[in-house]
Every structure is written in structure tokens, then in C-alpha cells.
Amino acid sequence: MNRKYILPLLLLLQIVIVKTLSLFPQFVENWYSKGLYPKIAFVSRKLFGWIPFSTGDIMYFILIFFLLRWIWNHRKGFFKNWKTNGLAILSWFSVFYFCFNLLWGMNYYRVPLHEKLAIKKEYSLEQLEAFTTKMIAKTNALQMQITGNDSLAVEIPYTEKEIFHLALKGYQHLPQNLQEFQYKNKSIKASLFSYPLSYMGFGGYLNPFTNESQVNVLKPKYNCPMTTCHEMAHQTGIGSESECNFIGFIAAIKNEDIYFQYSAYNFITRYCLGNLEKIEEGKSKLYFEKINKGVIKNFDENEAFWESYHTPIDTFFEYFYDNFLKLNQQKDGLESYSKFVGLMIGYEELSD
Structure with a gap:
């Protein structure tokens, strides 16, 4: 031949x-x-x-x-x-x-996480509404604790390297039923491709060939703790984006650092509001009105950042990555990112 x-x-x-x-x-x-x-x-x-x-x-x-x-x-x-x-x-x-x-x-x-934990991914509107209310209360409380004023946006005082180091502490406090995702041997980097990643619409990525977590350090810094924890979850051997959001969220809220906790709760609150809108247009308005102005300013900061880099390039990469995920056991594609809300609702019921 x-x-x-x-x-x-x-x-x-x-x-x-x-x-x-x-x-x-x-x-x-x-x-x-x-x-x-x-x-x-x-x-x-x-x-x-x-x-x-x-x-x-x-x-x-x-x-x-x-x-x-x-x-x-x-x-x-x-x-x-x-x-x-x-x-x-x-x-x-x-x-x-x-x-x-x-x-x-x-x-x-590998075996899906919801099967290993024996939790449901699906939830009712009533469950989502109750969970959203709880997440808003947590986010508001942390924003007030940090700033002392409900109208001030949260600004993280750490460098990226300090965030990468602090992220380890959250993984050291994972609950007993998530101990298999302990993180060892730190390899977290500020991506040299942060500008291209911004135009592509990515907050970070795992390099599968070197096993380095790559973080887009141009995006608003209050997002960085949660993004870092998400990429670290990929390093522990998780392919699913929803499961990485789930593990990353748990690791961030279990971190003793209040900025990590705020980054995580702010993150999940945005997804909760988005999921409410998917169920019924305008459904999130009532809940949005309950959010502190300072939290909303962080929302706006995040939206303004991605809007400033929005071009046909990120539309193409969204299409490409959506189909890449679908080819790799994530049938929901990019929608899988928001599915971690269901995992958290099921996990909370399991823990109660």
C-alpha cells in the first residue's frame, strides 16, 4: 500500500x-x-x-x-x-x-455527572423561580458585603496570577461526593491569544495537548475567578461544558475568598435570568428588578465588553464550536453551558 x-x-x-x-x-x-x-x-x-x-x-x-x-x-x-x-x-x-x-x-x-450523582437535570418553572430568587439574594448580599453600597459595581483587587493561585483553595474544599475532581499540579495561564479569543467569543479554553488552562485576561476581571474554576474543571477530566460550569461554580462558592463567591453567584444569576427568558419572554423582568444596581453594573460591564468585540468572526466560531460540541456527546451544543442551572437545582435538592 x-x-x-x-x-x-x-x-x-x-x-x-x-x-x-x-x-x-x-x-x-x-x-x-x-x-x-x-x-x-x-x-x-x-x-x-x-x-x-x-x-x-x-x-x-x-x-x-x-x-x-x-x-x-x-x-x-x-x-x-x-x-x-x-x-x-x-x-x-x-x-x-x-x-x-x-x-x-x-x-x-465518560459517564454523565448527573447519573453518577443520581440527580435530575430537568426542573419546573416553579423550581427555577425559587432558585433564581435564592441566587439573586446571595449575589446581592455579597455585592453589599464587598462594596458597602448597593449601587457600586464590584472590582476585584487581585492580579490574574493571584486569582490563579487562589482558585486552588476552592477545589480543596469540594464536597465529599465531588472529591474525585480534586485539582493537583497547577497549570493555569493567561492566554497569549486573549485578543483573538475575545473576537472569537471565548472566555478561556483548555489546551488538550499541554493540559494548560488558558484564561482570556481581557474580559472584565470580576468574571476571571469563575472562568478560571471552569477551565480547571476541564483539567480534572470533564468534557461537558455544563458539568464544568457546575464543578467550577461549586469550587468558586466553596472558596473562602468573597470575590470568588461573588463571581460565581453573579455568573449563575445571569444564567438563571436567561433561562427564565427562554421559557417565557419577559419572565425575568420581575426578578431583574430585585437585583442591586451594583450587580447590574457588572452585568452591563460584561455585556459591553463582548459587544465591543462582536463581529462576524465570533458568529462563525459560535457556529463552529456549537457543532463541535454536538459531535462530542453534547447534543445541546452551546446551549449546554446553561444546562448547569438544572444540575445545581438537582444538586441542592440532593443536599437538602
Whole structure:
């Protein structure tokens, strides 16, 4: 067989294997998420965690540079030599797909968290309304405690590095039934691609090849604690965005630092209001009126930031990432981010 066909054929074989394994989440849970992956993560974070800058971002930069150079060198007659060029692209994608799934990606196919905790994800309107009221009260109380004035926005006095360090403390206080998501060997970085991430609409991401949490440090700082805790949840072996929001939220509210608590409660309050609007337009208005003006100023700060970077670029990446999530066991796509509200409602009922 011609060698140029080997990697493309292996890509097809890999897809079949991964999709077959996705049918056996308990096997993935035991063999990969609790077996092989923690060892890989330990090595990756030991190798890259101590480096003060993002090695993963630099790796991406180099790969993008060589990709663009390859496209430029093959620009003439690119479509005429479609077969050779197509096989080359498939070969590179085959290597990428293998590394992605081996180093982190198989976590998408583990046992869902709501099944492990035996909690319901679905909730009634009455449950959401009661939960929203509770979250607003928590957010308002923390905002008043921090500022002493219900009309002042919260400003976090820490540097990004201090936030990354403080985030560890929340994971040290996770409840007993979430102890498997303990975080070890810190590898959290300010992304060198914060500007591109802002235009793409991302607050951060996990680099699956270096196991570094990448945080967009341009977004409003009051969001940074919750974003950091979310990306750390990915590092513990969680693929689902709703589950990362859930674990990140728990880690942030269990942190003794009041700014982490505020960041988390502000975050979930916004999602609660959004979920009310999805159920019935205008449903959130009554609850919005109960929120302190200072909290609303933080809402506005967040909205103004993302609006300032809104272009067709973030629309494209939203579409791309939505479909990427759907291909990886998250049928709700980007909507899965808001599903953590249901997890929290179910978890609170379990804890009562």
C-alpha cells in the first residue's frame, strides 16, 4: 500500500473506534477518565505548569504558521492536485485527532455527572423561580458585603496570577461526593491569544495537548475567578461544558475568598435570568428588578465588553464550536453551558 494512504485510513479507523467506545461510557470512565487520563494530566502539568507563559498558545502559533506556509507553497495548482493535497490534509488531521483523543478528548464520553450523582437535570418553572430568587439574594448580599453600597459595581483587587493561585483553595474544599475532581499540579495561564479569543467569543479554553488552562485576561476581571474554576474543571477530566460550569461554580462558592463567591453567584444569576427568558419572554423582568444596581453594573460591564468585540468572526466560531460540541456527546451544543442551572437545582435538592 502507498504510504500516503496509511494515515487517512487510520483516521477512519480511529473514528470508528472512538464512536464505538462512546457507546460504553462506563468503560471510558474506568479505563480512561479514572485510569489513563490522570497519569497523562500529571505528566503534562508537571512538564508545562511551571513555565510562566502559555506553551500551548506558542505551539498553536507555530502550527498555524506552518499551515499557512504550506497553503502558500501549494497555492498554485492546489485544486488540480486535489488528491495529493487532500491526502496530506487528512494525514495531518489523523495525527491531530489521535493526539486530541489520547491526551484529553475521550473525557467527552465518560459517564454523565448527573447519573453518577443520581440527580435530575430537568426542573419546573416553579423550581427555577425559587432558585433564581435564592441566587439573586446571595449575589446581592455579597455585592453589599464587598462594596458597602448597593449601587457600586464590584472590582476585584487581585492580579490574574493571584486569582490563579487562589482558585486552588476552592477545589480543596469540594464536597465529599465531588472529591474525585480534586485539582493537583497547577497549570493555569493567561492566554497569549486573549485578543483573538475575545473576537472569537471565548472566555478561556483548555489546551488538550499541554493540559494548560488558558484564561482570556481581557474580559472584565470580576468574571476571571469563575472562568478560571471552569477551565480547571476541564483539567480534572470533564468534557461537558455544563458539568464544568457546575464543578467550577461549586469550587468558586466553596472558596473562602468573597470575590470568588461573588463571581460565581453573579455568573449563575445571569444564567438563571436567561433561562427564565427562554421559557417565557419577559419572565425575568420581575426578578431583574430585585437585583442591586451594583450587580447590574457588572452585568452591563460584561455585556459591553463582548459587544465591543462582536463581529462576524465570533458568529462563525459560535457556529463552529456549537457543532463541535454536538459531535462530542453534547447534543445541546452551546446551549449546554446553561444546562448547569438544572444540575445545581438537582444538586441542592440532593443536599437538602
